[in-house]
Amino acid sequence: MSAAAPAVLVDGLVMRYGDRIAVDELSLDVARATITAVLGPNGAGKTTTLETCEGYRRPQAGRVRVLGLDPIRERRRLLPRIGVMLQSGGAWGGVRASEMLHHIARLHAHPLDVGALEDRLGLGDCGRTPYRRLSGGQQQRLGLAMAVVGRPEIVFVDEPTAGMDPQARRDTWDLLEELRSDGVTVVLTTHYMEEAERLADRIVVMARGQVVAEGTPATLGGRDRAAAVVTFSLPDGTPPPPVGAPDARGRVVMRSRHIPEDLAALSQWALAHDLPLADLAVRPPTLEDVYLELTR
Numbered sequence: 001m002s003a004a005a006p007a008v009l010v011d012g013l014v015m016r017y018g019d020r021i022a023v024d025e026l027s028l029d030v031a032r033a034t035i036t037a038v039l040g041p042n043g044a045g046k047t048t049t050l051e052t053c054e055g056y057r058r059p060q061a062g063r064v065r066v067l068g069l070d071p072i073r074e075r076r077r078l079l080p081r082i083g084v085m086l087q088s089g090g091a092w093g094g095v096r097a098s099e100m101l102h103h104i105a106r107l108h109a110h111p112l113d114v115g116a117l118e119d120r121l122g123l124g125d126c127g128r129t130p131y132r133r134l135s136g137g138q139q140q141r142l143g144l145a146m147a148v149v150g151r152p153e154i155v156f157v158d159e160p161t162a163g164m165d166p167q168a169r170r171d172t173w174d175l176l177e178e179l180r181s182d183g184v185t186v187v188l189t190t191h192y193m194e195e196a197e198r199l200a201d202r203i204v205v206m207a208r209g210q211v212v213a214e215g216t217p218a219t220l221g222g223r224d225r226a227a228a229v230v231t232f233s234l235p236d237g238t239p240p241p242p243v244g245a246p247d248a249r250g251r252v253v254m255r256s257r258h259i260p261e262d263l264a265a266l267s268q269w270a271l272a273h274d275l276p277l278a279d280l281a282v283r284p285p286t287l288e289d290v291y292l293e294l295t296r
Helices: 046-053 075-081 097-106 114-120 136-148 166-181 193-199 220-225 259-272 287-295
Strands: 008-017 020-030 035-039 061-066 082-085 154-158 185-189 202-207 210-215 228-233 251-256 281-283
Touching: 008 046, 020 046, 020 061, 020 202, 020 210, 035 046, 035 166, 035 193, 046 061, 046 154, 046 185, 075 082, 082 136, 097 114, 097 136, 114 136, 136 154, 136 166, 166 185, 166 193, 193 287, 202 220, 202 287, 210 220, 210 287, 220 287, 228 259, 251 259
Parallel strands: 035 185, 035 202, 082 154, 154 185
Antiparallel strands: 008 020, 008 061, 202 210, 228 251, 228 281
16 A cells, blocks of 8 residues: 555445444544544444544455555455554453463564563553453553554544543543654544544544534634634622623623634723622633534
């Protein structure tokens, strides 16, 4: 596959469970050496789409190619080149964490140094602990280590930091960014907007089995052109402000596409009524704001 060809190509994918359409003629592509975050509510079709790319499900219609290969017909050629981190599971309940990671490493021709990877992901202290006794965050870290130990060209990670403490989450983010810097393609699903904003070169939003928006974190859904959010509080008995309307608690939340004009009018009104507006805040729409609007 040429360097310009996408690492993942999905064209018109359809997947059904009985009468329910889980993925509805979905098309997307993922550039090489990038991190792409696939967002969407539960039931949007994210996991089904990734499992089809990973070769766990056969497309019912459409075409899927990963590193230029058919994940079903050319699975034997593809498997050594990809890493998969499942949302849960992936190890035997009684196996010790370090044993499992060493076992996976021995399945690959040129694995990463297991000890260094354990240290990097904070698995050293729980290496002799059976998988079923690991915390949720420790299981996630082991799952990620199993996915990357074989030096994959592309890694699929499903909710990679679910259950992790803040330090483990940031260590995981650092590792995924290093993989991208080394030329590895990363495709992840997540419900953490902070995670998507920090990591993703590109975000794909799914709803009802279809792609409803895609773009960079800064431009997704017209975020760079969207109205800013202005908030402030008013004491009881204050006359109505020139912009926005207070709620029952005196809190005003308004959207503005003309910040200089609206703030000038608000400032003049506040001076006229001797109001400090001490908690006035102006912020652009967050990624979560845009996501909720797209999937509402």
